[in-house]
Amino acid sequence: MSLFQAEAFGVGLKEGAKILLALLVVRTYLLNQNRKGLYRVVLFFLLLCLFISGASLFFPSTTETSAIVVKAVGYSFGLYYLLALALLYSASKGDIWGGLGPVMKGRVVQWFSAFLLSALFVIPDLSGSLLFIKGQALLKESSMPFVSMGAGFVLVVFAGYALLKERVRGLTALFELPQVVLFLALLKLLGGGTGGFAELTLIPAVQKGLMKLIHDIVHQTFVTIMVPDHPILKTTTWNFIGILFGERIALWLSLVVLFVPLLAFVLSYLNAPVEVPSTIEPASRRRKYKKEVKTRRLMRAVPVFVFMLFLLINWFSQRGEAISRLYNPEPRPVVAEKGRVVIPISAPDEDLRDGALHKYTVEIEGQSIRFLIVKREDGSLSVCLDACEICPPEGYAQGEGHLVCLYCRTPINIQSLGKAGGCNPIPLKALVTDRDIQIETSELLKKWQQVKTRQSRNILER
Structure with missing residues (x-):
């Protein structure tokens, strides 16, 4: 097996594993909620999204197309992450949906939400991987990269079929809807890269996006105060400002942006006072009730801790590469x-x-x-x-x-x-x-x- 085929096979394994793990958690959650019918709807929408993703092969292999897909992958992760934060915050207040509860229980709303979340999870990532494999196939003038990717994808699906048939009981105590959405965001973060072995995760894309964002903010600030920034500022001044654009700062910012909101939620959620209903008596039952609530909170916080742990591991593992010196050849x-x-x-x-x-x-x-x-x-x-x-x-x-x-x-x-x-x-x-x-x-x-x-x-x- 050539390096190109091995890379394509690995891409297929990655995409298949993401979908398999997502289905495992979603199935466990929905069956625990006695929503077997909604799970079948999710399966249908998932297959539909796989078919839609295949249409990306008919897109022209241009720089503009690749850039659009890469941005879509990043934005879809951002939407998942923000939705998870919103749901975690609402759940910590006792009611996820608040006054929207009756609306969210409607069949049409649930089906539309299932399709939207399936599309955001599958289409951008799989389309990006397919376009990458298409580029490899055109470069090698061979269809073997597609065959290798398909083999990796099918292998994971068949290997995980038996796992999907069983309900993993240990997961029921860990996952409510906010934790499910956060887990899907984690899968996209760790497996959303569209550059083959060179870029398996989305963390480098997040870092580059933050670097660009900081530059745009600084540039727009000077434009707003009507100062033509580049022509009049000396190189030494921009070298100082350039620290903000560096990869080291981007690493820290990506960690802060993704890590701090989750840490704040965990601390607030675990330390929130437990309100005991006045109908619970005597004192021994009240103490037992408080203990059960705190135990449930701790279990619900485990997926959040896992997300934070994986984030830290990936941040440190990529740190050495990200701060490497720039290559500046002599003309x-x-x-x-x-x-x-x-x-x-x-x-x-x-x-x-x-x-x-x-x-x-x-x-x-x-x-x-x-x-x-x-x-x-x-x-x-x-x-x-x-x-x-x-x-x-x-x-x-x-x-x-x-x-x-x-x-x-x-x-x-x-x-x-x-x-x-x-x-x-x-x-x-x-x-x-x-x-x-x-x-x-x-x-x-x-x-x-x-x-x-x-x-x-x-x-x-x-």
């Missing part, structure tokens, strides 16, 4: 001939398809112009200036799955390369063949002049 000098620069795709000492950042410098009309080439996740090569529209041309370095502006420390998703605007590298028009990449010197000179005269934004909009 290689090239020579323009007959009005163009030609870069071979494969050379004895260099291969542009290796996924690493490649930088070059060329002398044109007395100006030293830097540009870069890097392979995107879909296998295409992106050719850009080593500069953006708004920052001084300090250039870029490569982090784990993204580039970083060396001036303002903004993280740039590699999949977004080729799009003009913001802190993205300015794209260059280039002819990409099977053997080389050809860039007209007039294109390089025009785009570099935009950077030097700070007219890039106006010219790019023409």
Whole structure:
């Protein structure tokens, strides 16, 4: 079995295991609530969502499609997590639904909720994995990645069939509706990655999202107070602000955002006073009632503790990789001939398809112009200036799955390369063949002049 097939098989195992574990917990909860009919509805919607996810194979394999799916995976996890927090808070007050109780017990509302939760759990994640496998299949010009993924998925389903036939009694004391939703959020967090072995979990995506969010907040703050941030601030100032954009801070923020609300709930839930009905007498029965309530609370808090534990384990396990140093290669000098620069795709000492950042410098009309080439996740090569529209041309370095502006420390998703605007590298028009990449010197000179005269934004909009 090749590495590509093993990776596809692992992706199938991951997706199958997520659905199997979700069904195990949902089935146990619903049967304990005597809702066997609703469980059958969930099964039907689950199969429907599997079918809908398969339609993603007909989507074009473009950077835009992949970016949309990745965002959908992250947003669906966020919705599950926020819903779990809301349900936990409501349950701690004694009534999950409050005045909405009669409405939520209606069949139409329950069926719609079952479909919506099934769709959010299955469609984004499975679509992302299928698009990843599709990219592998196109790259290898073989259907074996699909076969391997299907084999892994089916293997898990058949292996877990016997488990689903039994009701796991120990789970009934642990899971009410809030804990079920939180468990599903945990499955999405730990298995929602859409990048194969390179990105199995959603934690790196959460970290990158927070880094981008912080940059946007800082940038918008300067815009709001009508200060043109990038052009007038010195590099040293942005280096200081850039600490907020760093991967170390993103690690801590992702931990705080996901961990603190759950910790606050557990402390509040376990320490809340127990109200004993006045009808319970004598004192011995009142003490027994309090003990039973506290025991139930402790059992209901176990899934929350498990979520927090898995979060901490994954946070620490990825910490060493996330704070690794940036890769910033020295630009290689090239020579323009007959009005163009030609870069071979494969050379004895260099291969542009290796996924690493490649930088070059060329002398044109007395100006030293830097540009870069890097392979995107879909296998295409992106050719850009080593500069953006708004920052001084300090250039870029490569982090784990993204580039970083060396001036303002903004993280740039590699999949977004080729799009003009913001802190993205300015794209260059280039002819990409099977053997080389050809860039007209007039294109390089025009785009570099935009950077030097700070007219890039106006010219790019023409």
